[in-house]
Amino acid sequence: MKVREVLGRSDYALISGLIPSGARVLDLGCGDGALLEWLKANKQVEARGVELNRELVQRAIARGVTVYQGDLESSLRDYPDQAFDYVILSQTLQETRQPLAVLNEMLRIGRNAIVAFPNFGHWRVRVNHLFSGRAPRTNLFPFEWYDSPNIHFLTVIDFEELVKKQGWKVERRMFLARHRRVETSPNWFAEVAVYLFRQPG
Amino acid sequence: MITETQYARFDALKLDAGETLRDVQVAYETYGRLSEHRTNAILIDHAFTGDAHAAGIDHEGKPGWWDNMIGPGKAFDTDHYFVICSNVLGGCRGTLGPSSIDPATGKPYGLRFPGVTISDMVRLQKLLVDHLGIERLLAVTGGSMGGFQALEWAVAYPDAVEACIPIATTARHSAQQIAFNETGRQAIMADPDFLGGDFYDKKPPARGLSVARMIGHITYMSDESMREKFGRRLRDRQDFSYGFEIDFEVESYLRYRGSQFVGRFDANSYLYITKAMDYFDLAAGYPSLAASLERATSRFLVISFTSDWLYPSYQSQEIVNALRSRNHDVTYCELSSNYGHDAFLVDIGEQTEIVKGFLAKCTREFRGLEARQ
Numbered sequence: 001m002k003v004r005e006v007l008g009r010s011d012y013a014l015i016s017g018l019i020p021s022g023a024r025v026l027d028l029g030c031g032d033g034a035l036l037e038w039l040k041a042n043k044q045v046e047a048r049g050v051e052l053n054r055e056l057v058q059r060a061i062a063r064g065v066t067v068y069q070g071d072l073e074s075s076l077r078d079y080p081d082q083a084f085d086y087v088i089l090s091q092t093l094q095e096t097r098q099p100l101a102v103l104n105e106m107l108r109i110g111r112n113a114i115v116a117f118p119n120f121g122h123w124r125v126r127v128n129h130l131f132s133g134r135a136p137r138t139n140l141f142p143f144e145w146y147d148s149p150n151i152h153f154l155t156v157i158d159f160e161e162l163v164k165k166q167g168w169k170v171e172r173r174m175f176l177a178r179h180r181r182v183e184t185s186p187n188w189f190a191e192v193a194v195y196l197f198r199q200p201g
Numbered sequence: 202m203i204t205e206t207q208y209a210r211f212d213a214l215k216l217d218a219g220e221t222l223r224d225v226q227v228a229y230e231t232y233g234r235l236s237e238h239r240t241n242a243i244l245i246d247h248a249f250t251g252d253a254h255a256a257g258i259d260h261e262g263k264p265g266w267w268d269n270m271i272g273p274g275k276a277f278d279t280d281h282y283f284v285i286c287s288n289v290l291g292g293c294r295g296t297l298g299p300s301s302i303d304p305a306t307g308k309p310y311g312l313r314f315p316g317v318t319i320s321d322m323v324r325l326q327k328l329l330v331d332h333l334g335i336e337r338l339l340a341v342t343g344g345s346m347g348g349f350q351a352l353e354w355a356v357a358y359p360d361a362v363e364a365c366i367p368i369a370t371t372a373r374h375s376a377q378q379i380a381f382n383e384t385g386r387q388a389i390m391a392d393p394d395f396l397g398g399d400f401y402d403k404k405p406p407a408r409g410l411s412v413a414r415m416i417g418h419i420t421y422m423s424d425e426s427m428r429e430k431f432g433r434r435l436r437d438r439q440d441f442s443y444g445f446e447i448d449f450e451v452e453s454y455l456r457y458r459g460s461q462f463v464g465r466f467d468a469n470s471y472l473y474i475t476k477a478m479d480y481f482d483l484a485a486g487y488p489s490l491a492a493s494l495e496r497a498t499s500r501f502l503v504i505s506f507t508s509d510w511l512y513p514s515y516q517s518q519e520i521v522n523a524l525r526s527r528n529h530d531v532t533y534c535e536l537s538s539n540y541g542h543d544a545f546l547v548d549i550g551e552q553t554e555i556v557k558g559f560l561a562k563c564t565r566e567f568r569g570l571e572a573r574q
Contacts, residue, residue, distance in 0.1 A: 068532065083528045
């Protein structure tokens with residue numbers, strides 16, 4: 001069975017493709033544990049999750065996923081160095097208070113980090129903003145400014161620059177729009193960007 | 202189902218305090234059937250005043266104290282699991298304790314009973330589990346003081362515990378928890394009927410024991426649950442008595458609970474067991490809580506409740522964070538409930554769902570003794 005059919009989220013499909021069998025995986029903001037459950041069943045990974053929302057945590061536990069109910073940012077410091085092979089942060093980076101601290105912690109506790117984020121540089125966002133003169137609202141950013149969980153808006157270029165500045169080594173970068181891969185001008189056309197990266201050396 | 206309390210006897214039990222108890226009787230009950238490979242056994246540890254009768258109906262028609270969690274189709278599903286519950290050492294419900302007869306004198310031990318600890322209780326349970334022929338428990342679980350024992354099991358006998366489910370509990374008693382216990386003990390010892398613990402052939406220190414129980418009951422509830430249950434409602438009257446009769450519903454409830462308790466619980470057991478709780482510190486002898494949990498190999502499911510102020514969530518989180526810092530397999534959820542500390546006994550809907558899911562996983566992934574080398 002295709003992971004996309006199970007999970008229905010295109011970034012999940014990509015992420016599962018990046019993870020080898022038997023890996024130790026931590027999913028930050030794991031929701032109801034669907035991705036971890038799939039990875040456990042199909043890739044025999046050692047799966048752990050962190051999720052703040054009580055109802056989602058309960059659903060994850062009920063499906064047999066190891067999950068910690070707590071705040072993602074404050075929970076990271078308790079994990080020992082290099083405890084995981086892959087630390088996943090899917091569609092949550094833009095909601096964290098201190099994204100750089102989170103990314104650094106991910107690379108401390110994991111050998112590899114996988115980050116998926118919505119691209120604020122997508123042409124539809126830009127057009128929407130240019131012509132409405134308001135905070136952009138698109139299918140990817142459907143919230144009003146006052147009830148949006150997104151507090152940091154970043155684009156593909158922004159993330160590339162940060163990677164360069166931090167000296168991280170990108171193993172894979174993938175871009176998506178409407179569940180299809182984007183090959184050219186990702187900062188214009190990608191709705192979601194997925195990066196697999198690690199510390200150099 | 203009618204359940205029968207059974208008894209096992211062991212020649213000797215060495216205690217943390219240095220003494221050795223002889224001819225140690227343990228009361229226990231079992232529910233469900235032990236599987237052929239003996240991999241489906243779950244040990245339930247009771248809380249402070251609980252007993253071995255955890256599930257089913259006894260001969261007097263009384264349901265077990267966790268009957269809503271143990272039975273066919275319930276969280277601890279007796280169609281799948283073999284469930285064991287025993288009365289703790291120092292108790293008064295069939296296991297050796299201060300109200301038992303001291304073979305040296307032919308009279309009840311009273312305060313001549315040696316001091317006991319949570320690890321003594323667990324050492325005795327291990328004898329029982331061995332006696333039942335179970336090498337490795339699928340799970341050890343309990344709420345409150347039952348959680349202490351579950352944690353102690355995971356650290357003391359890591360090879361014998363596949364999964365550990367401590368609920369509404371802590372790795373060590375705080376000053377506040379010790380304070381409540383001490384207040385209860387003082388109430389008992391201040392009762393003129395206490396007689397230095399040698400009251401067995403006279404009347405029990407009923408007033409002291411019931412005051413102790415009243416205090417306990419307050420700590421088991423929450424501000425909100427008391428407001429909902431009693432509010433300021435008056436008991437069978439329209440106006441205040443302007444005396445010291447029962448005015449309020451809550452007074453009536455506490456007095457009733459207190460006096461009811463006297464009939465079923467031994468004042469000396471109250472003293473011994475609360476002391477055991479106060480002595481409990483999983484990290485004692487280790488540089489940190491995390492270091493004490495280093496030995497544990499179990500998977501953990503830790504549960505706390507939002508309105509539990511006796512064993513607040515931060516104490517569960519301490520356990521969880523210590524486990525995470527050693528990269529143990531630990532699942533944690535703070536369940537939402539208004540019932541205070543009692544939640545693990547009464548508000549069991551969500552608890553049931555997560556315990557079921559967790560146990561199903563632990564059954565699927567049960568690690569045999571060889572596989573863990």
